[in-house]
Amino acid sequence: MADNGRVSSAIAPSAPLTELAAHIARDIEAAGGWLPFDRFMQQALYAPGLGYYAHGSRKFGPLARDGSDFVTAPELSPLFGQTLADAVAEALRHTGTDEVWEFGAGSGALAGQLLDELARRGQAPRRYTIVDVSGALRARQQQRLAAHGAVLQWADRLPEALRGVVLGNEVLDAMPVQLLARVDGTWHERGVIFKPNAALAPDGQARTAIQSGAFAWSDRPTALRPPVEVAGTHDYVTEIHPQAEAFVRTVAERLARGGRGAAFFIDYGFPEAEYYHPQRFMGTLACHRAHRMDDDPLADVGEKDITAHVNFTGIALAAQDAGLAVLGYTSQGRFLLNSGLAERMAEQPLAARAPAMKLLAEHEMGELFKVIGLATGEGWAARGFAAGDRTHRL
Structure with missing residues (x-):
């Protein structure tokens, strides 16, 4: 590492995570010494072979001792996917389509639950396509879902015209965000700079490990503003x-072009009036590792997830601008109750009900997570939004 703070091209760290830090440092240098946070987040999560979602560590699981970092609803209880199958079957029927597209399928748990339940009901789709940017996760999905090989396929991108039902569970929160900071009354875009650790090993060679203090925040005045x-x-x-x-x-746009289809996105977030409330002055950015949260995405890059809550008003407006109707918007707890989760739970032993309760409880996933439904045409009175619809709050 050169004394001038620039990353030497001779650095070739052996550990993948160290390579990621060096890769980002070079990206910062190429950008003139300052990188917008969305580009930093993109690299930290998705840099090929190096980012958090691109390497082989386990991400999804119920407990830290199993080596996982966080739990998603389908990992928590199979009743999640079995209940969501009700909404998927209803959407397939109303749109007259026979394909399902899932983005960011994670471990493949949700796909397996949906396909098993739809097959049990005699409503299996003709094709189930998974779109996932992670090659490591794709390999796990293929292994886990081998029994459904006849209907499964993987894709790198969407077709120009799309017909079917699109699903995204905890996908939007993992998409890179831009950070804005109002400081002393002036709005700035918050980016990242490189602070090289210049300490040398005894032999005079640069250390292979780029320490967690290698990156720091840096603000620049901007014309960007929150939507409200x-x-x-x-x-x-x-x-x-x-x-x-x-x-x-x-x-x-692809669904509108195809003429028939629907989409459901499930994630944690708020409508914009709540998202940009004056009291939410520290933002929503968070990191997840070993089932613990922290607020420092610049540390231990590549070893933990980085997420931000979703502004569901912006999602609804983007969909409407492209020609879709909003079927509804409500909490995950209300959506699952409307779709029959309570009846499913009543049929289960007590040990299976306890994790399913976390899907509903307000202090767990029930209230923080929301569901938005979108559809071509005028849509229909979707069962999942029959009670507790909050579309008017978007």
Whole structure:
């Protein structure tokens, strides 16, 4: 590592995570010494072979001792996918389609639960396509879902025209966000700079490990603003979501072009009036590792997940701009109850009900997670939004 703070091209760390830090440092240098946070987050999560979702560590699981970092709803209880199958079957029927597309399928648990339940009901789709950017996760999905090989396929991108039902469970929160910081009344975009650790090994060679203190925040004045004015003059940090909104707009355009289809996105988040509330002055950015949370995405890059809550108003507007109707918007707990989870739980032994309760409880996933449904045409009165619909709050 050179004394001038630049990363030497001779650095070739042996550990993958160290290679990622060096890769990002070079990216910062190439960008003139400052990198917008969305580009940093993109590299930290998805850099080929190096990012958090691109290497082979286990991500999904119920407990830290199993080597996982966080649990998702289908990993928590199979009743999640079995109940969501009700909404999928209803959407397939109303749209007259026979394909399901799942983005970011993770371990493959949700796909397996859906396919098993739809087959049990005699409503199996003709094709189930998984779109996942992680080659490591794709290999795990293929192994886990081998029994469904006749209907499964994987894709790297969407077709120009799309017909079917699209699913995304905890996909939008993992899309890179831009950070905005109001400091002393002036809005800045928050980016990342490189602070090289110049300590040398005894033989005079640069250390292979780039320490967690290698990156630091740096703000630049910007014309960017949150979609709504944030009342007050106090310092305030928040996120905007151009990538997630562009993704939803693309999905909506392809569905509209295909003429028939629907989409359901499940994630943690708020409508914009809550998202940009004056009291939410520290933003929503968070990291997950070994079932613990922290708020420092610049440390231990590549070893933990980085997420931000979803602005569901922006998602709804992006879909509507591309021609889709909003079927409904509600909490995950209410959506699952409307779709029959309570009846399913009543048929289960007590040991199976306890984890399923976390899907519903307000202090667990039930309230923090939301579900938004979208459809071509005028849509229909979807069962999942029959009670407790909050579309008016978007």
